[in-house]
Every structure is written in structure tokens, then in C-alpha cells.
Amino acid sequence: MSKLLLNLRNVAEDEADDVCALLDANGIAWYATQPSPMGISAGGIWVREDADHPRAKALMAVYQGERAQRVRAERAQALEDGSAETFASLLRRRPLYVLSTLLAMLLVASLVLLPFVLLR
Structure with a gap:
């Protein structure tokens, strides 16, 4: 086998x-x-x-x-x-991509934490 x-x-x-x-x-x-x-x-x-x-x-x-x-x-x-390739070199080369990815990560994290904030 x-x-x-x-x-x-x-x-x-x-x-x-x-x-x-x-x-x-x-x-x-x-x-x-x-x-x-x-x-x-x-x-x-x-x-x-x-x-x-x-x-x-x-x-x-x-x-x-x-x-x-x-x-x-x-x-x-x-x-x-x-x-x-480092974070800084990627930020210099593709700033819109990096910033939009960070914004999306922040949005997801805020949606995950929203129920805990509302239940206080």
C-alpha cells in the first residue's frame, strides 16, 4: 500500500x-x-x-x-x-496593496471584537 x-x-x-x-x-x-x-x-x-x-x-x-x-x-x-523582500520594501513597492491589506485585517479584527464590546 x-x-x-x-x-x-x-x-x-x-x-x-x-x-x-x-x-x-x-x-x-x-x-x-x-x-x-x-x-x-x-x-x-x-x-x-x-x-x-x-x-x-x-x-x-x-x-x-x-x-x-x-x-x-x-x-x-x-x-x-x-x-x-521585507515589509518595508513591499510597502515602498506596493503601498496600496499593503495599506488595503492592513485595513482589511483591521476590519476583520474589529468585526470579531464587536460582540465583546457590545456586551459590556
Whole structure:
């Protein structure tokens, strides 16, 4: 029976490609499911054989550790050279978007708190 190795929700496309290549390189049979059109299911990468699942999990642990170090180093470098996106850079680049998002957040928060204010 197949077992889920990686849920593809919030997974970058290059990471999914790397995982597929890693499984292929180690001779582990896998298949991928696509996300549902309504966004209920995010899709995933599945290992076909139960016996391969522990080995695939071990390979994933090593891969994710290496990827985490690499991505953190890239982020630190981007922050140092000023090319990383920050709240201030987004505000300078798209002020209407940021202000409208903040206004919408304030509106939602006020609607949530309104019953508590009215019941006092």
C-alpha cells in the first residue's frame, strides 16, 4: 500500500522536483497526486511500496536538513546585500496593496471584537 512522503501544500516547485529526483536516484518507486481544483487537497508525493517508506523518510530527513541550511544561507545573504523582500520594501513597492491589506485585517479584527464590546 502506498504511503504519503511529502504533502505538497506550500512546497516550492523546485523542492518537489528535487525530492522526485532523489527518489529516482535511489531506486524508490513513487507517484505524485495533483492538487484538487477547489484547493481541498494539496497533492502529494507517495512512495509505492511500504518497505521503501523508512528509507525514503531517512533520505528526506537528510535532504531537508541540507536544504534548510542552504535556504537560510541564501536568505542571510539576501538580507546582507539588501535584495531580500521585507515589509518595508513591499510597502515602498506596493503601498496600496499593503495599506488595503492592513485595513482589511483591521476590519476583520474589529468585526470579531464587536460582540465583546457590545456586551459590556
